[in-house]
Amino acid sequence: MIKLKHSTVDLFTNIQGSIKEYMLVVRSKDCAPGTIEKYQYHLNLWKVWMESEGMRTLDEVTTFSLRKWNANIHETTGWATATVRLAITIVRTFLNWCYQERRCEDLGRVLIVPKLKQKTERTLTSEEVAKLFQVCDDSIEGIRDAAIVAMLYDTGFRASELCDLQLDDLYLNQKMRHKGIVYQVNYGVVKIKGGDDEAGWFGEETKDLLQKWLDVRPSAAKLYENAVFVAIGGNTPGKSLTRSGLRDIVRRLGTASDISGVTPHAFRRGFTIAMDNAGASDNLKAKFGRWKSTIMIRRYTRAQKVGWQFKEYSPVKNLQND
DSSP states (O other): OHHHHHHHHHHHHBHHHHHHHHHHHHHHTTOOHHHHHHHHHHHHHHHHHHHHTTOOBGGGOOHHHHHHHHHHHHHHSOOOHHHHHHHHHHHHHHHHHHHHTTSSOSOGGGOOOOOOOOOOOOOOOHHHHHHHHHTOOSSHHHHHHHHHHHHHHHHOOOHHHHHHOBGGGEEEEEEEEETTEEEEEEEEEEEOTTSOEEEEEEOHHHHHHHHHHHHHSOHHHHHHOOBSSBOOSSSSTTSBOOHHHHHHHHHHHHHHHTOOOOOHHHHHHHHHHHHHHTTOOHHHHHHHHTOSSSHHHHHHHHHHHHHHHHHHHOHHHHHHHO
16 A cells, blocks of 8 residues: 555656656746647756656655756757746746646746846848838749748738737728728738737738739639748748748848848837827837737837937037037
8 A cells, every 4th residue: 555655646747647647737828839748848858857856756856856956947048038947947946836736846936047138239220121112023922932931021020929820810901980081901810929810910012012912812722721921942842931030031031131130029029119100109009019018128228218318418529518
């Protein structure tokens, strides 16, 4: 009986088994596929590291071993701080769940999550976006790329949102009535972080470029893929554009335009700055950009606002005016 009880406890506190059960909980929260993959990836890496240290059950995990792993992940992975922060947060969340399930002691408390250092992030200017349009020719690839540039800049879509945008979720020339006036609007419904569906709005100019792409979109893609943007040529012609494929496209356009640091997210920051220059409030920018709060908006626009204000308060300029 004692042996049976011991086996039951081992099974209950087994790290691999606990991770497997915890991932069922994560999947039940309707998280985005990318989020689920990250949880699985980082928990598997943590499990392998613990096994290398001789620990296969949660009751074998000590505060010392966790602190050792915490320090090791900082020093040996070569990951960016954001990735290290994500990995530690995932493991800590898992251990907190295990504690709530009474599978282990309160171990997550010993893990230290690094603070993200604030840095100036690449933001595309309106002049740079205009140059990117100029290198898009009238070939099928050029027509697609112009539509991509327009959609990224006008909607502020994240890379995953643009790649996952489906034909069935695209709404062009829709009538919307407000205070007795009928407006014509365009939008695409995408799944944002957290799994909610939100609209990405875009104007007539972007709609025209998008429609031009839809008119020449490869016929094979219409048969097999429902994604708005698909690959042309390469190893997967007609297949949905991937995030890595999107990054390659905008990087290539940047090289052709002699513009460095062109990434999908640089468009999103540029979208935020353009909205700010147009006079949109933080709440409106949050709605248009599908943010849950205005924190990232203030982060994106702070440097620009400070730059414009400094022009009026420059010590050397004012010294010359004295």
